[in-house]
Amino acid sequence: RxxxxxxxxxxxxxxxxxxxxxxxxxxxxxxxxxxxxxxxxxxxxxxxxxxxxxxxxxxxxxxxxxxxxxxxxxxxxxxxxxxxxxxxxxxxxxxxxxxxxxxxxxxxxxxxxxxxxxxxxxxxxxxxxxxxxxxxxxxxxxxxxxxxxxxxxxxxxxKPIPIATTEDTFDNIVMSFFGKDKSYTANSTWLELGMSSMTSVQLRDAISESFVILLEPDCFQIYSTPAEMKAFVLKGKG
The missing domain is CATH 3.30.300.30 (ANL, C-terminal domain)
Structure with a gap:
């Protein structure tokens, strides 16, 4: 059997x-x-x-x-x-x-x-x-x-899940992907930071899970810099 x-x-x-x-x-x-x-x-x-x-x-x-x-x-x-x-x-x-x-x-x-x-x-x-x-x-x-x-x-x-809401949390997530790049700034575009399709999926998932927020697949095109994305995410959690 x-x-x-x-x-x-x-x-x-x-x-x-x-x-x-x-x-x-x-x-x-x-x-x-x-x-x-x-x-x-x-x-x-x-x-x-x-x-x-x-x-x-x-x-x-x-x-x-x-x-x-x-x-x-x-x-x-x-x-x-x-x-x-x-x-x-x-x-x-x-x-x-x-x-x-x-x-x-x-x-x-x-x-x-x-x-x-x-x-x-x-x-x-x-x-x-x-x-x-x-x-x-x-x-x-x-x-x-x-x-x-x-x-x-x-x-x-x-049983609510502890949700991230701070700017530091967002910055730490993004820095874990791009922080080693000396040219990194919050106003650099994702394209300038060298974001690949794989990185975009991983970063979107990391932000979504940490802040429990739904991010659309084209979110990095709409919010083209880390600063713009952070403003959107924190506004949604405010």
């Missing part, structure tokens, strides 16, 4: 998952891919392919769901995140027939993945249970093995 799940249709074998990833609640099997796809379709605030559904324990237990929330819906938009979490809960209840024991929105680009980009469900569960997830907002049900028809006494847990 390989541990793979699959089915045969029209004489073709299709591999669709792993036995170890099955979610077993009250003796009923649920496929994490079905739950994750349902969650992904709830809102554009949820990052596609950045969702993990799993049992609270190794073999069985309650359903737990972790998903990444886009930066624009993070700190300072707690009500928006709470609304997304509530929509996720309703989607799972209506389409899957389960009441999750936990629904956790975490910081963008923080879910556990393999080097090839596949979600690591067990690693995500371990990180969640050991308080290593960068939680933005969390829903918890006080019941256990919750299915449709059972009472749902729930609590909401808000």
């Amino acid at each position: 390989t541990g793979d799940l699959g089915f045969v249709e029209h004489h073709y074998l299709y591999i669709c998952g792993r036995i170890k990833d099955l979610i077993i609640v009250n003796g009923v099997n649920y496929y994490p891919q079905d739950i994750e796809l349902s969650v992904q379709n709830v809102s554009q605030a949820i990052r596609p392919g950045c969702i993990a559904a799993f049992c609270s324990h190794e073999d069985s237990g309650d359903l737990e769901v972790v998903f990444e929330i886009r930066n624009g819906h993070g700190h300072g938009h707690v009500k928006d995140v709470a609304s997304v979490v509530e929509q996720v809960k309703k989607e799972i209840v209506q389409n899957i027939g389960l009441i999750p024991s936990r629904i956790v929105a975490i910081k963008e680009r923080s879910i556990c993945k393999t080097t090839s980009g596949k979600i690591q469900r067990k690693a995500t569960r371990k990180a969640l249970h050991e308080d290593e997830c960068q939680i933005v907002f969390e829903y918890r049900s006080s019941g256990s093995h919750s299915t449709i028809g059972m009472e749902d006494d729930s609590v909401i847990v808000e």
Whole structure:
């Protein structure tokens, strides 16, 4: 046995998952891919392919769901995140027939993945249970093995992430990329600093994650110098 799940249709074998990833609640099997796809379709605030559904324990237990929330819906938009979490809960209840024991929105680009980009469900569960997830907002049900028809006494847990807001933080991020260049000044254009396409992606991600702000792919064209970008970022956090 390989541990793979699959089915045969029209004489073709299709591999669709792993036995170890099955979610077993009250003796009923649920496929994490079905739950994750349902969650992904709830809102554009949820990052596609950045969702993990799993049992609270190794073999069985309650359903737990972790998903990444886009930066624009993070700190300072707690009500928006709470609304997304509530929509996720309703989607799972209506389409899957389960009441999750936990629904956790975490910081963008923080879910556990393999080097090839596949979600690591067990690693995500371990990180969640050991308080290593960068939680933005969390829903918890006080019941256990919750299915449709059972009472749902729930609590909401808000865990804002410490957000960078200082000029020094911004300067340190930019200097880590260009500070070794003796010609660096805050009024130099990104082109003059020799920014490559790879550097632009890395720098944009670093600023976005530190300040929890959504930066568009063309942000370095709109704000063509470090000084202009800093003014925009700090204004957005003011």
